[in-house]
């Protein structure tokens with residue numbers, strides 16, 4: 001099929017490259033000219049495992065190309081994916097301005113019978129919203145259908161997740177259009193769930209809110225474990241063996257972050273509010289998460305002797321999780337900002353996100369590696385779970401720090417091994 005993908009970010013680029021891999025003819029558009037130029041030469045603007053190879057394959061086979069401008073991609077396409085950002089607006093709701101702009105751009109060039117597919121995470125009612133924008137902005141478009149097809153990939157393993165989905169959700173009132181969308185994925189082995197548009201839109205938000213709930217739940221249990229001298233890692237293990245619970249998303253840490261959970265939980269709460277439902281549970285999840293950042297700042301403050309003013313903090317990791325360069329709503333960035341505001345000197349190292357982090361938080365002192373970031377530090381704070389932090393020479397580290405204090409917000413290190421080397425070690429919930 002001829003496919004257009006609007007937006008070459010984490011989701012758009014993955015969608016475009018993977019659909020080309022599955023045999024479709026894909027044109028992917030972005031507004032950013034330099035991004036498009038780089039992509040057409042195989043240069044990948046994001047850190048994503050497997051992406052360079054699959055984009056290279058698409059370019060070589062000529063099934064994948066990149067253009068500037070949504071209309072240039074959408075003209076003549078059978079299916080048009082909208083993959084632009086839907087960031088959090090001031091009132092918590094998803095800001096639909098990029099979706100609206102993209103829909104207005106493509107409307108005049110859409111072919112009769114084509115299907116516009118909302119892949120961005122959009123609130124309930126967005127299929128109707130996009131249909132209305134298309135109707136307003138294009139010629140007689142009654143034969144263009146809008147479908148919702150939310151994406152569940154995880155950054156860092158986006159290609160693998162896209163090609164091995166747990167399920168494919170298609171929300172569409174027109175059965176023939178739903179079948180066409182499902183045909184795009186016919187090379188994949190996954191259950192396909194066809195629903196009405198509102199249910200598909202809700203499935204995405206409900207899934208993210210549920211995962212956020214699991215994280216806040218285990219963080220709350222971790223805090224309680226600290227109070228009663230239990231080890232949350234043992235607790236999570238004991239819970240996870242119960243198949244009704246499972247092991248996933250039971251890792252305590254500094255709170256959830258990233259480009260999805262914070263904004264999507266806020267947007268779902270907003271949907272509840274405007275529809276007169278008091279979603280107390282979700283409010284609690286968001287509040288536990290906010291307090292978890294504070295809890296980490298408090299641990300670092302205690303480690304520094306009670307005051308951050310003038311304290312040197314070595315921060316390991318800035319991205320919202322490992323194996324990505326994404327800093328959006330990163331707990332590490334939020335914590336680093338709090339440290340800087342309290343007068344600390346923050347020496348940070350991250351394998352993938354350092355340059356962008358410095359632009360966002362100019363007060364950060366970016367260091368070349370984990371040892372460099374720890375040199376002269378009063379506290380070393382492990383804020384992102386990059387694997388390389390596990391395998392350092394901790395005897396060497398002991399000689400570099402000003403005070404041997406480690407706050408491990410990811411429970412990445414072995415407390416006993418750290419204590420044996422003379423470190424005062426504080427993890428989460430143990």
Ligand SMILES: NC(=O)c1ccc[n+]([C@@H]2O[C@H](COP(=O)([O-])OP(=O)(O)OC[C@H]3O[C@@H](n4cnc5c(N)ncnc54)[C@H](O)[C@@H]3O)[C@@H](O)[C@H]2O)c1
Pocket residue numbers: 006007008009010011012029030031032069070083084085086098101102105119120121122151152153154155259260
């Ligand atoms: N990142 C994830 O892990 C993930 C997972 C599932 C769903 N989502 C959802 O997918 C959507 C996109 O997220 P993302 O992380 O890929 O965003 P992103 O910011 O990485 O990418 C969006 C891209 O769209 C481009 N763009 C914006 N308007 C455009 C237009 N009119 N024409 C062409 N290009 C345009 C931007 O330049 C940018 O490159 C969001 O709704 C998000 O919630 C994201």
